[in-house]
Amino acid sequence: MTLIRFIEIMAILVGAFSGFIEARRKRMDLVGVFTVAFIAAFGGGTLRDILLDRRPLFWVAHEEYAILIFVLAMVASPLMKTLRHIVSERLIVIADAVGLGLFSVAGVASALDAQMPLFIASMMGVITGIFGGVLRDIVCNEVPMVFRDGKPYAICAFVGNWLFLVMGMYGVPHDFALWSSALFISGLRLLTWKFNVQVGR
Amino acid sequence: MTLIRFIEIMAILVGAFSGFIEARRKRMDLVGVFTVAFIAAFGGGTLRDILLDRRPLFWVAHEEYAILIFVLAMVASPLMKTLRHIVSERLIVIADAVGLGLFSVAGVASALDAQMPLFIASMMGVITGIFGGVLRDIVCNEVPMVFRDGKPYAICAFVGNWLFLVMGMYGVPHDFALWSSALFISGLRLLTWKFNVQVGR
Amino acid sequence: MTLIRFIEIMAILVGAFSGFIEARRKRMDLVGVFTVAFIAAFGGGTLRDILLDRRPLFWVAHEEYAILIFVLAMVASPLMKTLRHIVSERLIVIADAVGLGLFSVAGVASALDAQMPLFIASMMGVITGIFGGVLRDIVCNEVPMVFRDGKPYAICAFVGNWLFLVMGMYGVPHDFALWSSALFISGLRLLTWKFNVQVGR
Numbered sequence: 264m265t266l267i268r269f270i271e272i273m274a275i276l277v278g279a280f281s282g283f284i285e286a287r288r289k290r291m292d293l294v295g296v297f298t299v300a301f302i303a304a305f306g307g308g309t310l311r312d313i314l315l316d317r318r319p320l321f322w323v324a325h326e327e328y329a330i331l332i333f334v335l336a337m338v339a340s341p342l343m344k345t346l347r348h349i350v351s352e353r354l355i356v357i358a359d360a361v362g363l364g365l366f367s368v369a370g371v372a373s374a375l376d377a378q379m380p381l382f383i384a385s386m387m388g389v390i391t392g393i394f395g396g397v398l399r400d401i402v403c404n405e406v407p408m409v410f411r412d413g414k415p416y417a418i419c420a421f422v423g424n425w426l427f428l429v430m431g432m433y434g435v436p437h438d439f440a441l442w443s444s445a446l447f448i449s450g451l452r453l454l455t456w457k458f459n460v461q462v463g464r
Numbered sequence: 465m466t467l468i469r470f471i472e473i474m475a476i477l478v479g480a481f482s483g484f485i486e487a488r489r490k491r492m493d494l495v496g497v498f499t500v501a502f503i504a505a506f507g508g509g510t511l512r513d514i515l516l517d518r519r520p521l522f523w524v525a526h527e528e529y530a531i532l533i534f535v536l537a538m539v540a541s542p543l544m545k546t547l548r549h550i551v552s553e554r555l556i557v558i559a560d561a562v563g564l565g566l567f568s569v570a571g572v573a574s575a576l577d578a579q580m581p582l583f584i585a586s587m588m589g590v591i592t593g594i595f596g597g598v599l600r601d602i603v604c605n606e607v608p609m610v611f612r613d614g615k616p617y618a619i620c621a622f623v624g625n626w627l628f629l630v631m632g633m634y635g636v637p638h639d640f641a642l643w644s645s646a647l648f649i650s651g652l653r654l655l656t657w658k659f660n661v662q663v664g665r
Numbered sequence: 666m667t668l669i670r671f672i673e674i675m676a677i678l679v680g681a682f683s684g685f686i687e688a689r690r691k692r693m694d695l696v697g698v699f700t701v702a703f704i705a706a707f708g709g710g711t712l713r714d715i716l717l718d719r720r721p722l723f724w725v726a727h728e729e730y731a732i733l734i735f736v737l738a739m740v741a742s743p744l745m746k747t748l749r750h751i752v753s754e755r756l757i758v759i760a761d762a763v764g765l766g767l768f769s770v771a772g773v774a775s776a777l778d779a780q781m782p783l784f785i786a787s788m789m790g791v792i793t794g795i796f797g798g799v800l801r802d803i804v805c806n807e808v809p810m811v812f813r814d815g816k817p818y819a820i821c822a823f824v825g826n827w828l829f830l831v832m833g834m835y836g837v838p839h840d841f842a843l844w845s846s847a848l849f850i851s852g853l854r855l856l857t858w859k860f861n862v863q864v865g866r
Binding site for chain 2: 286289290291292293294295298299309313316318320322323326329330333401402403404
């Protein structure tokens, strides 16, 4: 398994896991748990692809990820109790930060492929990174967490997306720009989490 | 009028009716009643077509159904009181079960037409069958009923969709596979309703 | 600056302003304020374009409007207090009515361009005019205001859209039909506001 495939799966699992937790908290049944996990994992990329009119969607091209979440949803209830003992909050935050970095920058790259102007491309990256959680919270009838907790989650993605765009303008090789920006976002997110940074309202 | 057209209209009316009831319960005005009924009737198929990038949408190709709901919304308030006396809950559940079967399997067939892999096709069928109600509940600011009532509504559709897919794999004629799977879903739904089956959380 | 560009900017600003107010009322942070303002300003046209499968989206083709809202969101908090003193409710209602007229009729024209049948085109116009507010309220976890306040907001748009369609049928020149219908909607909206007209439930 290549590194990128491993990170991808980790990021999807973390997204789905956030959906499991939220759906259980709302006392949803099996159908709800699966759907909310699916939306949390793939919602951001799906919205971006619809806005860009790109097909096939990520989870259509990679059917195996959809099946993975389906299987996990079926075993989620007993697993959840075990997982909460094994998986520390720290591990979840780290995996989530890695996912945020990777997916945001990948979203910007997709948008550039589709000839989007720079500012729009930077926004598409943020949408990819955060709208899974936004749609999860809407389906669960909550005001989206990322819009109200005052933590610089989307802002980390936005800043790192611009780092990627600026490196592109100055002719930095694409792969280096992509990996270093993703790393920058993940690192910035972890730093702001560690020091509990709040953005003013 | 052909049989399929009759079933189609019945299923759309039942979807719209669920929207009328929910919108009235939320004390919505005329605009809300129409919009929620429209979303409940066509939301599932519309979401599927957007995900598959298919156009024209069902209610664009069949403008007459959109007009029908528009007219019904205008007369809904007085009609509702009368309808509640005439239409028993049993009749609504039956019409809804018939609609679930027909639309779910039709959704799978659409997805196969669009070259979707099997698991994705089975999901597209479920989306077609249930997301009208999901979007209706989101607009009405509720956690979607189908995600929390523990009744095997989506699961009946999912099982029947696979029956349809498996029959396709074994070379069963398309029309027979379609009708028998739709009938299977409707029957399974009615059985689980009659015996008040609950799926474990 | 042409007149239409000026009206467009005013209408977008009014939409965004409604998003700022709603997001602040829900105690959202900077990311929430920007996103909700963006959705309120562009949500209706974006939904219409997705339903019609038209690209590029309005805010992709006019990146400058997206940047404008981004900058405004950053200075919204201090501005809001000042703006509330300068900007009377009357001015907001007028700008909003002008926007409703212009965007609704423009939505109908887009739909006709895309070969939509007449009733669907009239609905697409209403969607363009009102769904920014609907999506704003859904993200803010409210039942959409336009579905429950009993004021003929969407209805004004609907009637004016048909005026535009009927003028088209009778060979009235396109530009005259467009401007007079937009003016009709704006005027009707302001009249119903002034006399506090309520539509029966």
